[in-house]
Amino acid sequence: xxxxxxxxxxxxxxxxxxxxxxxxxxxxxxxxxxxxxxxxxxxxxxxxxxxxxxxxxxxxxxxxxxxxxxxxxxxxxxxxxxxxxxxxxxxxxxxxxxxxxxxxxxxxxxxxxxxxxxxxxxxxxxxxxxxxxxxxxxxxxxxxxxxxxxxxxxxxxxxxxxxxxxxxxxxxxxxxxxxxxxxxxxxxxxxxxxxxxxxxxxxxxxxxxxxxxxxxxxxxxxxxxxxxxxxxxxxxxxxxxxxxxxxxxxxxxxxxxxxxxxxxxxxxxxxxxxxxxxxxxxxxxxxxxxxxxxxxxxxxxxxxxxxxxxxxxxxxxxxxxxxxxxxxxxxxxxxxxxxxx
Amino acid sequence: xxxxxxxxxxxxxxxxxxxxxxxxxxxxxxxxxxxxxxxxxxxxxxxxxxxxxxxxxxxxxxxxxxxxxxxxxxxxxxxxxxxxxxxxxxxxxxxxxxxxxxxxxxxxxxxxxxxxxxxxxxxxxxxxxxxxxxxxxxxxxxxxxxxxxxxxxxxxxxxxxxxxxxxxxxxxxxxxxxxxxxxxxxxxxxxx
Amino acid sequence: xxxxxxxxxxxxxxxxxxxxxxxxxxxxxxxxxxxxxxxxxxxxxxxxxxxxxxxxxxxxxxxxxxxxxxxxxxxxxxxxxxxxxxxxxxxxxxxxxxxxxxxxxxxxxxxxxxxxxxxxxxxxxxxxxxxxxxxxxxxxxxxxxxxxxxxxxxxxxxxxxxxxxxxxxxxxxxxxxxxxxxxxxxxxxxxxxxxxxxxxxxxxxxxxxxxxxxxxxxxxxxxxxxxxxxxxxxxxxxxxxxxxxxxxxxxxxxxxxx
Numbered sequence: 001x002x003x004x005x006x007x008x009x010x011x012x013x014x015x016x017x018x019x020x021x022x023x024x025x026x027x028x029x030x031x032x033x034x035x036x037x038x039x040x041x042x043x044x045x046x047x048x049x050x051x052x053x054x055x056x057x058x059x060x061x062x063x064x065x066x067x068x069x070x071x072x073x074x075x076x077x078x079x080x081x082x083x084x085x086x087x088x089x090x091x092x093x094x095x096x097x098x099x100x101x102x103x104x105x106x107x108x109x110x111x112x113x114x115x116x117x118x119x120x121x122x123x124x125x126x127x128x129x130x131x132x133x134x135x136x137x138x139x140x141x142x143x144x145x146x147x148x149x150x151x152x153x154x155x156x157x158x159x160x161x162x163x164x165x166x167x168x169x170x171x172x173x174x175x176x177x178x179x180x181x182x183x184x185x186x187x188x189x190x191x192x193x194x195x196x197x198x199x200x201x202x203x204x205x206x207x208x209x210x211x212x213x214x215x216x217x218x219x220x221x222x223x224x225x226x227x228x229x230x231x232x233x234x235x236x237x238x239x240x241x242x243x244x245x246x247x248x249x250x251x252x253x254x255x256x257x258x259x260x261x262x263x264x265x266x267x268x269x270x271x272x273x274x275x276x277x278x279x280x281x282x283x284x285x286x287x288x289x290x291x292x293x294x295x296x297x298x299x300x301x302x303x304x305x306x307x308x309x310x311x312x313x314x315x316x317x318x319x320x321x322x323x324x325x326x327x328x329x330x331x332x333x334x335x336x337x338x339x340x341x
Numbered sequence: 342x343x344x345x346x347x348x349x350x351x352x353x354x355x356x357x358x359x360x361x362x363x364x365x366x367x368x369x370x371x372x373x374x375x376x377x378x379x380x381x382x383x384x385x386x387x388x389x390x391x392x393x394x395x396x397x398x399x400x401x402x403x404x405x406x407x408x409x410x411x412x413x414x415x416x417x418x419x420x421x422x423x424x425x426x427x428x429x430x431x432x433x434x435x436x437x438x439x440x441x442x443x444x445x446x447x448x449x450x451x452x453x454x455x456x457x458x459x460x461x462x463x464x465x466x467x468x469x470x471x472x473x474x475x476x477x478x479x480x481x482x483x484x485x486x487x488x489x490x491x492x493x494x495x496x497x498x499x500x501x502x503x504x505x506x507x508x509x510x511x512x513x514x515x516x517x518x519x520x521x522x523x524x525x526x527x528x529x530x531x532x533x
Numbered sequence: 534x535x536x537x538x539x540x541x542x543x544x545x546x547x548x549x550x551x552x553x554x555x556x557x558x559x560x561x562x563x564x565x566x567x568x569x570x571x572x573x574x575x576x577x578x579x580x581x582x583x584x585x586x587x588x589x590x591x592x593x594x595x596x597x598x599x600x601x602x603x604x605x606x607x608x609x610x611x612x613x614x615x616x617x618x619x620x621x622x623x624x625x626x627x628x629x630x631x632x633x634x635x636x637x638x639x640x641x642x643x644x645x646x647x648x649x650x651x652x653x654x655x656x657x658x659x660x661x662x663x664x665x666x667x668x669x670x671x672x673x674x675x676x677x678x679x680x681x682x683x684x685x686x687x688x689x690x691x692x693x694x695x696x697x698x699x700x701x702x703x704x705x706x707x708x709x710x711x712x713x714x715x716x717x718x719x720x721x722x723x724x725x726x727x728x729x730x731x732x733x734x735x736x737x738x739x740x741x742x743x744x745x746x747x748x749x750x751x752x753x754x755x756x757x758x759x760x761x762x763x764x765x766x767x768x769x770x771x772x773x774x775x776x777x778x779x780x781x782x783x784x785x786x787x788x789x790x791x
Contacts, residue, residue: 034438036470064568069347071564072775075782075791076606077591078498081584084564085499088580092401095573099367099385108387109361117357133782133791148529160438168384171405171501174529178504183791185511191789242527250524253516313350314569317629320353322571324695325631327362328688329389345565346629386574392680397574399673400581489673493666494588 007051007226014044029230034160037103048225049159050104051120057097058115059123062311064090066130067139075133082179083136089172096168100161116316124297125208127305129267134194134201137187140180142202142209145247148173149239150213158230188254195255202251203261203269209247211292213240244287248278260290267306368394369419369473370402371432371443373410380412382432382441391415395481403483403490406500411483411490412443418480419473421452427476429455431463434471441473449474535658541725542600544716545657547618548726550608551714551764552648553593554619557609558775559641560586562624563634571631582638582674589667596659610783614776615766618714622706624768624775632692635681636699640707642674643739647732656725679743686747697749708733708756712764 017025022042028035035041041049064087071087074080098108114120125143130136151173155166187198214236218224226232234242251258259272277288299305365387371380383402388394391413398413412430419432429449432441445463449455455474464472483490497503512521537545563583570576594605623641627633649671652664685696711733720726737753744751761767768776782791 034436036437039437061568061573065347068565068568070782071567072561072778073781075610075785075789077587077594077609079791080561080564081498081587081591084567084580084584084587087567088577088584089499091568091573091576091580095386095401095577096384098573099387102364102367107364109364113357113361149527152527152529163438164440165384168405170529174501175499175504177528178501178508181508182504182511185508186790189511189515190791191786193786194789246524246527249520250512250516253512253520309352310350313352314347316353317346317350318569318571320357320359321629322631323359323361324691325571325575325685328692329393329684330362330365331389331688347565347569387572388574393574393684396677396680397578400578401574404581489669492585492588492670494585494592494670498588499584 007048007055014042014047017042017044026228029158032230033158034163035158036160044225045229046104048229049162049231050101050106052226052231053097053101053104053162054106054111054120055122057094057101057111058120059126060090060094060097062115062122062126062315064094065311065314066126066128066307067136069130070133070136073133079183086140086176086179089176093165093169093172096165097162100159100165103161112315112319116312116319118303118312121301122311123212124301124305125212126311127300127308128204128208129306131204131268132197132201134187134197135204137180137183137198138201138205140176141184142180142205142247143212144173144176144180146209146212146239146243148177149242149246154232156230156233185254188256198254199256200269202256203259203272204263204267206251206258207261207263207292207296209243210240210289211294211297213237213243215294215297216291241286244289245285248287248289249280258289262293263296265306365389367416368398368413369416369441370398371412371441372402372408373412374407376409380410380443382434385416391481395483399483399490404492404496406491408490409485413481413483414475414479418452419475421474422456423453424451424455424476426450427478429458429474429476430480431455431459432473432475433459433464433469434473435467435469437470439470441471452476534656537600537657537725538723541720541723544714544719545660545725546597546600547714547716548720549593549597549660551618551620552645553590553597553609554617555623555641555645555710556586556593557590558617558619558772559623559637560584560590561775561779562627563638566629566634569629578677579634582677585670585674589670592663592667596663599659607787610779611787614768614773617768617772617776618764618766619768619772620706620710620712620763621769621772622703622710624772625703625706626771626774630695630699632685632695632699633702635678635685636696636703638674638678639682639700639740639743640703641710642671642678644707644710644736646671646675647736647739651728651732652726654727656727675739682743682749683747686744686749693748696747700744700749700751704751704753708753709760709762711756712760712762714764 021040025042067083068087071084074083098111101111102108151166151170155163155170157163184198187194217235217237221227221235248258258275258278260275261269262271264270275290277290279288281288367385368388369385370383372383373380386394386397386401388397394413398411403411429447430443431445431447433444434441447455447458447462449458452474456472459472459474560583563579567576567580570579591605594608597603597608598605622637625637627637646668649664649668653661653668655661682696685692721728733755740751
């Protein structure tokens with residue numbers, strides 16, 4: 001459900017490529033060419049692409065958890081079905097992205113183990129709590145909405161398996177988003193209690209949505225590998241502005257107020273005041289807005305967020321509980337005659 | 342009272358206490374949407390054997406849109422150059438970035454023979470990126486006629502098309518049409 | 534026949550509720566695995582089956598709506614505990630033990646398959662055609678779950694022992710699926726339902742065929758003729774937990790639209 005184009009690789013740590021091959025590679029990619037797993041690629045490209053796919057896959061299977069809490073509590077038959085399908089899709093996205101990463105040289109088991117032992121990371125927005133049904137609605141509208149803006153660009157990336165996977169993912173994201181819109185619009189035209197629930201959930205998720213696109217752009221953003229090698233085709237700030245331009249007037253139209261919020265350690269809002277900067281600049285067509293709380297963002301991403309430990313604990317529980325099953329269907333043996341091609 | 346691990350998962354830390362089993366082999370899945378269309382590569386999956394691969398294929402690659410036929414085979418079999426005399430199904434990936442697509446069937450003595458015959462008999466001298474072949478005896482075929490794939494109960498609850506009209510109506514009730522048009526411009530177009 | 538005589542309406546509603554409630558609660562339990570099952574691909578597959586069950590329940594509630602005009606969501610969510618007619622096995626906790634989930638699924642899916650297959654011959658046309666359609670989907674379920682029983686039974690010693698234990702724990706609950714809802718005999722006596730006596734034997738046989746391929750054993754005793762359980766609205770603690778989850782948001786305002 002989310003993109004991981006902000007994963008970093010230190011090029012200098014990677015094997016230096018043949019300069020001629022590198023020039024040809026970069027020209028091919030700049031021209032819109034697509035790379036397949038058995039093509040020659042600089043080691044740095046392979047490493048970066050693998051990390052991106054791995055981070056994205058991790059984000060999908062962790063992202064499945066907060067909304068998964070609400071599957072059994074969905075308040076209508078249609079919502080029950082749709083939410084189950086959405087979370088199922090996220091597992092499917094994780095599965096497909098782990099296959100992409102595995103084809104770049106790291107086994108799924110190694111990736112799952114690195115995730116649950118904290119070696120690798122996942123998208124920060126899933127470290128926030130999902131305390132009410134309205135949070136499910138807002139996640140589907142705002143976070144999936146943000147992901148779509150991000151992922152539309154990723155479908156035009158340079159690595160064949162990843163772009164093919166993104167096309168399938170985007171098709172399902174479209175459903176997630178439409179369903180999110182349906183839930184939010186229903187909530188905000190409902191009872192007073194529902195509207196209140198909606199506003200409170202919006203207050204919790206507006207900030208994480210803005211932060212979804214990653215930190216503010218560095219001055220050399222376009223020269224960095226991710227953009228140079230077409231793994232990422234728009235900058236963080238560009239996408240963030242696009243998001244606000246789209247969602248601010250939409251939120252206002254539903255009756256929501258866009259607040260600047262402070263949160264406590266458990267991710268619950270302690271104060272909410274209308275964003276003083278929020279205004280459409282008629283000339284540029286852009287909405288001015290208050291940046292998300294970047295201090296809070298970095299605190300959370302470093303492991304001190306409200307749900308970091310819970311998310312990983314549940315992933316670990318699932319993995320450990322399932323080990324006997326995986327072993328059994330491999331006929332109880334830890335040696336495997338079948339080799340991956 | 343049931344305590345769900347979702348509410349309070351046990352918080353283990355440190356190294357995992359067991360070694361993981363080896364990875365499962367990889368399987369490739371092809372799907373067909375309509376009788377007049379060819380089978381197209383849908384993706385890969387990991388499974389220990391053909392029967393679970395088939396089950397997983399149906400539920401993961403047969404449910405995103407209408408699907409009338411699924412073909413599942415081990416990746417190693419699609420890539421194999423050895424093998425035996427058999428009928429082989431042939432697949433071509435024309436350019437990098439494309440999906441493999443079924444292009445024909447041929448009698449061949451092994452994988453290499455099948456791939457060569459694919460090049461000489463089915464590709465019209467056009468440049469291509471990669472060719473796969475698989476012997477019929479290694480390919481699992483699921484045909485909806487005897488083995489339902491796409492469900493008969495209404496699946497629109499899990500498709501964008503199940504919501505687009507009603508969502509548009511709800512937006513129109515609270516915003517000007519122009520504003521909704523501008524807002525919806527970012528919708529993923531190739532899905533509607 | 535397309536119309537139900539008035540005296541058959543309540544018996545038919547009870548029958549439909551018993552089927553739909555079984556599926557609703559089984560789907561409800563199984564959907565909770567989505568995202569945390571042992572293998573990603575199995576997670577996706579298992580979730581499909583859970584969605585099927587809830588979708589089946591939905592279309593059956595819609596069929597009830599054609600009889601009594603009640604909104605399907607109100608039927609699904611708006612009853613008190615003693616008005617639900619599901620058998621206890623469908624809402625029994627599996628404690629996130631995969632073998633338990635498979636065992637519960639195994640008994641219920643095979644039961645549902647035969648139940649639906651037999652209802653395809655009923656005289657009330659709307660139910661007959663619906664049952665026929667759902668039977669083809671149910672066939673997918675029994676294929677899946679039977680494959681898992683065999684995989685676990687023949688996997689290794691540990692998996693065989695876990696699978697056997699799960700079968701042993703659920704077998705006494707599984708037979709309670711056969712409790713008839715009130716009015717069932719009226720439907721049979723009036724010729725609406727054709728119910729040969731061999732339902733239990735057929736079910737037992739289909740289970741045994743799989744269990745023996747899996748190298749496991751199964752012992753099933755029929756319930757007493759006066760047994761009174763889920764189909765009479767009498768439910769246990771696990772059911773109460775499931776119902777509490779089902780109602781958690783809905784009950785905040787049963788009249789609200791979500």
